[in-house]
Amino acid sequence: MIKSFFIAITLAFMTCSNVFAQAPLNPMGDNHIVRIDSLTQQLLGNIPSHSPVNHGEQRYRNGREFEEMMLQIGSTIPFQYHRLVEQHIRYYLGYGDGYFNQIHERMKLYFPIFEEILDKNGLPTELKYISVIESNLNPSAVSWCGATGLWQFMPYTGKLMGMRIGYPCDDRKSIVASTQKACEYFANSQSIFNNWLFSIASYNCGPGNVQKAIRRSGGRTNFWEVLPFLPKETQNYVPKFIAVAYVLNFTEKGKNALYNEQSIVLAPTKIDSTMHLGKINEYLGSQHNLTGLNQELLNHNTDMATNSVILMPYSASMDFIDRFDSAAAFAKFQGAYVPSNYRAPYAYPKSVPRGAQVAGATSGAYHASAKSGNTSKSIHVVRRGQTLSQIARTHGVTVTQIKTWNHLRSNNIQVGQRLIIQKPKHR
Secondary structure (H helix, E strand, O other): OHHHHHHHHHHHHHHOOOOOOOOOOOOOOOOOOOOOOOHHHHHOOOOOOOOOOOHHHOOOOOHHHHHHHHHOOOOOOOOOOOHHHHHHHHHHHOOOHHHHHHHHHHHHHHHHHHHHHHHHOOOOHHHHHHHHHHHOOOOOOEOOOOOEOOOOEOHHHHHHOOOOEEOOEEHHHOHHHHHHHHHHHHHHHHHHHOOHHHHHHHHHHOHHHHHHHHHHOOOOOOHHHHHHHOOHHHHHHHHHHHHHHHHHHHOHHHOOOOOOOOOOOEEEEEOOOOOEHHHHHHHHOOOOOHHHHOOOEOOOEOOOOOOOEEEEEHHHHHHHHHHOOOHHHHHHHHOOOOOOOOOOOEOOOOOOOOOOEOOEOOOOEEOOEOOHHHEEEEEEEOOOOOOHHHHHHHHOOOHHHHHHHOOOOOOOOOOOOEEEEEEEOOO
């Protein structure tokens, strides 16, 4: 089943070549013109031009120090040093504050969701950085060859993986649905390669090209030894991924990406009726753009037939539950017909304290903390070999919650570090 799945996926990669989504099936020779996707230029057109930086801005002195720093992330992905990694670090550090301010705001909005879904699927949360190099965390990003969304799925690939693509819904633009499908892709790739660097490379050029490169290298298993045999775009893809992880974890450019309680908390809210997002927004008086959070709904309408789940800011979701107990009141407001069997929309349990910020797979929202009056605190001392994901599972909480409670801007933890853990008080 997995083999046939990846044969089909490989065919999908033949339709488009682009450095951020998929590269062509055939390796590119020296005489080929490298077709670079214009997505970066489209997204960064209004951002100050790139300028080189001096080496002094980097905190490591050699490759060994770099790898020791990256070990602090506590990931199963080997963040290894390579000259191409350093080139991309220097390049990213050359971008101005305008670029990084935009990335930071999107990180605060999307990374908590990515982390929860990745962790739920048993995958390294650091895979979230792939979305940075794919789309600059822009859910509406569309490449010249049709790759769309935060994770830049091609139409054929998306349909093959069961995504709804076409009017009135395009799951590639869904923050949650596209991330789940990316997780499925990563998991399938890892089941083939059992090597995260190869699996990440396959997201760019397809598993067939990675397998071909391994064969051409003589069957080598070291990624960096296979690198010269990969398509040229992919030769830069993994180094770019490692560079982004470094820049956003260990440099001044990444310092503003701190999760805090002022960040927007998003709650998945079930709507079992056809409603227009604009009308919902207007009725709630919300300052947040629901259409921007749910770009997969191309006509901006929820669908009664599929019981749409949309993302709302947590406070708006709670207002929605509280204020829509009367279906007739809402129908009168939007001028819509209400079926006789209509039920009030449901988001998640009203037992959640109003105003609390609750997150993660256990509660139905993304990113959060809880009111201290309803929780008890404990201290977890980090032991050697532990990661945030392991600690979160041990305590029945989420990675994002631990990061919020302890004001962590990355997954970096140290042996002996004391972490605050909050749990609901039992009554």
